[in-house]
Amino acid sequence: MNFSEVIGQEAAKERLMQMVKEDRLPHALLFCGPEGTGKMALAMAFASYLLAGDEAEEAASPAVSNARAMIRNWEHPDLHFSYPTIKLPSMSSEHQPLSSDFAKEWHELIMKGSYFTMNQWMKQMGATTQQAIITGAESDELSRVLALKSSQGGYKVSIIWLPERMNLTSANKLLKLLEEPPQGTVFLMVCEEPEKLLETIISRTQRIDVKRIEDEAIEQALISRRGIDTDAAHRIARIAHGSWLKALESLDSGNENREFLNMFQMLMRLCYLRNVKDLKRWSEVVAGYGREKERRMLTYFQQQVRENFMFNFRTPELNYMTLEEENFAKNFARFINEANVIEINELFQHASRDIGQNANAKIVFYDMALKLIVLLLKK
Structure with missing residues (x-):
């Protein structure tokens, strides 16, 4: 995935690129902003860049070409996703749900695109009235996989979607990981309600504020990606409140x-x-x-x-x-x-x-x- 696929957010893209160019990349970034503004898209594009370079490097290096092929299918061995999950009736009473329990559903969702809502994810999991959380067992599993050596010899990237949905046990275990991060690991946390995170977690991250997308960027994306005429695109962009997801909802x-x-x-x-x-x-x-x-x-x-x-x-x-x-x-x-x-x-x-x-x-x-x-x- 390339930064060009992220709608708007030019300032955030530039800031991320500068961190790498100037060798100032922190071990944990916190992407904060309203739903639909492209926080997850930015995190996924940045993870792609860290693990597989950019498009210009692909032709020059077989290793980069191979890494980008894995990223295109979101199957890179050094990329790890954690996200809220539900407890299915088929699970035992002792089992704490893990992201890996829903790996197939998650892969299907992100292959459709990097802009999606909690509601879409709940439907993908087959949820009814359950509330989705990130369990303590998930933090344990994350610690285990990040302790392993990088399979490609570069970064290991952990994308945590909606960390505010961690229960207290999970949050405290993540805090320990952030205090003593495994070597070569970068945490990219994508958050919509940072006020629900532990202050100690926030203090150990560098925050990237993802602002509402400019109307002009949404309008152009509607025209180029969805084939919408200019007048309709202008009205939809205006009522989308800077959210690409709201713009898409208006088309449905x-x-x-x-x-x-x-x-x-x-x-x-x-x-x-x-x-x-x-x-x-x-x-x-x-x-x-x-x-x-x-x-x-x-x-x-x-x-x-x-x-x-x-x-x-x-x-x-x-x-x-x-x-x-x-x-x-x-x-x-x-x-x-x-x-x-x-x-x-x-x-x-x-x-x-x-x-x-x-x-x-x-x-x-x-x-x-x-x-x-x-x-x-x-x-």
Whole structure:
């Protein structure tokens, strides 16, 4: 994989290249940024560069050519991936899930591309309502494989996707690895919620902030990679909020956000009508989504509250909505105002927190809906 396959992020690419050129490569890098900005793509491209050089070197060296062939298939023996996994019903009660348990599913996912979501990975694993974590056993396994000599005589690279999903045991074991890293090992950690990492882990890494992708870069990628016409690409890029994944979602007529929009519209209409009976049914439906999807829905709800509030200012450049969202906002936005916008967003935020802490989803959503009835009356 080449840096040219990473959309935008020119400053981050240059910084990584400079580290190698100036022989200032730290043993651990922490790529931080919102979902869809290309953190994993950057990490994978950098791992490719460390293990197999760049495209220009391929023709000149059989060794480089061989290494790049292995990287193209993500089968390089000195590249190790760690990622959140779930416990399958077929696993014994004593077994702690390992990345290697899902190696086939992971390989299928990354062969499709380096931009993907936790939701896509959960589907790839066949998850239903489970929460994915990185176990202590995974850190033990990582210690074991990194203690081995490099098979190609160069770097050993460990890419840890979403280290914030490590349990405490796993995080403490990783900390020991970072304190005394095996010789020639580079850790590339790809993180979306760095505040959930141990401070001691963060202090032993060098942080690379991966900012939202520029609209122009997304627009050009849509045109060149997806064959989208200029006008459509411009609108999609604008509402993508710097996320290539959100841009791709907009191209998918069956994408999850359309389902979330329908549930948002239904919730707001039922609250406006004070239809407590149907609100209970609504709560039961969304409680069946599973924790991960429920939290994604609540994040979407918060975004819609913000967009509807800004819609009232009649300043199009401040709004980032699809046509469907905008059509709903024309009638609904007036109900979101200075008196309730903060409280409504906090209500959704607290519900997401409670769901994440394994509270009963039916109770959480029904309680949230009843409180929302009162908040929508505020003016």
